[in-house]
Amino acid sequence: xxxxxxxxxxxxxxxxxxxxxxxxFLGGTVPFIRGGVRAGEPVLVVESxxxxxxxxxxxxxxxxxxxxxxxxxxxxxxxxxxxxxxDFVNHHQxxxxxxxxxxxxxxERTPDELIECQRHESLLNVAFGRGRPWSLLxxxxxxxxxxxxxxxxxxxxxxVTDGSQAQSSDLFRGLDASGAPFDVPLPERGTALxxxxxxxxxxxxxxxxxxNQAEAAGLGAMRAAELAIAVxxxxxxxxxxxxxRGILTIxxxxxxxxCEIGDHGHFDRALVDRERPGxxxxxxxxxxxxxxxxxxxxIRSLRDGxxxxxxxxRGTPQGVN
Amino acid sequence: MYAxxxxxxxxxxxxxxxxxxxxxxxxxxxxxxxxxxxxxxxxDDIHLDMSGLSFCDVSGIRSLIEVAESREQGRLLLHxxxxxxxxxxxxxxxxxxxxxxxxx
Numbered sequence: 127x128x129x130x131x132x133x134x135x136x137x138x139x140x141x142x143x144x145x146x147x148x149x150x151f152l153g154g155t156v157p158f159i160r161g162g163v164r165a166g167e168p169v170l171v172v173e174s175x176x177x178x179x180x181x182x183x184x185x186x187x188x189x190x191x192x193x194x195x196x197x198x199x200x201x202x203x204x205x206x207x208x209x210x211x212x213d214f215v216n217h218h219q220x221x222x223x224x225x226x227x228x229x230x231x232x233x234e235r236t237p238d239e240l241i242e243c244q245r246h247e248s249l250l251n252v253a254f255g256r257g258r259p260w261s262l263l264x265x266x267x268x269x270x271x272x273x274x275x276x277x278x279x280x281x282x283x284x285x286v287t288d289g290s291q292a293q294s295s296d297l298f299r300g301l302d303a304s305g306a307p308f309d310v311p312l313p314e315r316g317t318a319l320x321x322x323x324x325x326x327x328x329x330x331x332x333x334x335x336x337x338n339q340a341e342a343a344g345l346g347a348m349r350a351a352e353l354a355i356a357v358x359x360x361x362x363x364x365x366x367x368x369x370x371r372g373i374l375t376i377x378x379x380x381x382x383x384x385c386e387i388g389d390h391g392h393f394d395r396a397l398v399d400r401e402r403p404g405x406x407x408x409x410x411x412x413x414x415x416x417x418x419x420x421x422x423x424x425i426r427s428l429r430d431g432x433x434x435x436x437x438x439x440r441g442t443p444q445g446v447n
Numbered sequence: 448m449y450a451x452x453x454x455x456x457x458x459x460x461x462x463x464x465x466x467x468x469x470x471x472x473x474x475x476x477x478x479x480x481x482x483x484x485x486x487x488x489x490x491d492d493i494h495l496d497m498s499g500l501s502f503c504d505v506s507g508i509r510s511l512i513e514v515a516e517s518r519e520q521g522r523l524l525l526h527x528x529x530x531x532x533x534x535x536x537x538x539x540x541x542x543x544x545x546x547x548x549x550x551x
Contacts, residue, residue, distance in 0.1 A: 330470065330472070333472075419535075
């Protein structure tokens with residue numbers, strides 16, 4: 127890339143690559159990957175299986191030096207992507223620079239997933255913006271994604287490549303504001319299947335209600351139990367940190383079972399649900415666990431309290447195109 | 448040996464240890480930890496039959512780990528831990544602990 131002139135080489139660089147076709151995709155990614163390989167930098171590409179195949183073919187011999195991971199697995203729940211990048215960076219402690227490519231947004235993402243993917247893109251700045259120098263390039267397919275999605279990418283990335291030349295993004299919201307989209311309310315949903323108030327004596331009843339409703343919705347015993355475990359952890363947070371009680375709402379939608387826990391607590395750390403738990407036994411693990419067990423976790427801390435929405439998909443997981 | 452409205456723990460003899468039946472969550476995790484701390488004297492490995500443990504939340508696992516780590520010697524060996532709870536141990540980063548061992 128001919129872009130280092132507008133960038134301090136000792137910082138994290140978060141760049142969006144807008145492409146409209148395969149040539150533009152390869153034209154933006156292959157030189158970036160090759161530059162890293164030839165400089166001896168560790169390179170991790172998290173893309174769809176189809177794009178990984180395309181890149182391997184284009185890279186030829188150089189592909190052997192590149193790490194590839196399937197975004198369909200890593201990023202099914204977008205909150206699991208930052209820990210994967212964190213592992214990559216931590217694993218290469220000796221490297222002075224690293225490079226990554228990650229494409230978390232594709233047209234089949236549901237509206238809820240899209241919101242959380244956009245939040246993820248912004249949180250990358252919080253997670254890495256003041257840490258080690260490395261470059262993350264995020265391809266966006268301008269042919270299939272809405273213009274609003276491309277606009278938001280200009281706000282969540284400090285740099286954009288649109289055409290051939292990378293530029294600073296005039297719309298970039300900056301490091302400090304990147305943790306903020308914590309307080310935009312979640313969309314209203316339809317009629318709830320169930321809504322109950324709970325307190326400390328009701329945890330077992332909360333678990334049973336969730337497991338029974340999820341199983342009745344066809345989730346299967348194992349996935350229903352996973353959802354119940356996640357709900358139990360969030361409800362436990364309500365009891366111990368969120369005012370002693372909360373409200374559980376369950377929606378049954380065609381694509382997912384959704385459980386929302388509302389309470390009077392407040393989260394102020396933007397990365398609270400995606401920082402790998404510390405070694406200390408006492409370190410919190412409930413939100414982390416929820417992200418490992420659920421397909422999507424949406425957290426919003428508003429003036430009057432916090433809501434956490436847990437999504438568990440019905441039917442087979444959605445693929446990446 | 449121990450009983451509350453969600454959980455019953457009984458002594459086993461072959462191997463010497465304890466058998467759990469029911470659920471552990473934040474309502475009884477502290478009481479279970481206190482019971483285990485008082486009841487698990489000695490330095491031998493202790494066998495815990497977990498096949499009847501239908502639910503255990505993060506606070507329950509935390510209690511087991513704290514008890515295991517507080518012993519001067521000897522491990523807690525978990526037998527028959529349901530698959531879902533094994534999955535939770537892995538997801539929370541609590542697999543492969545030196546003092547709390549899942550026996551498959």
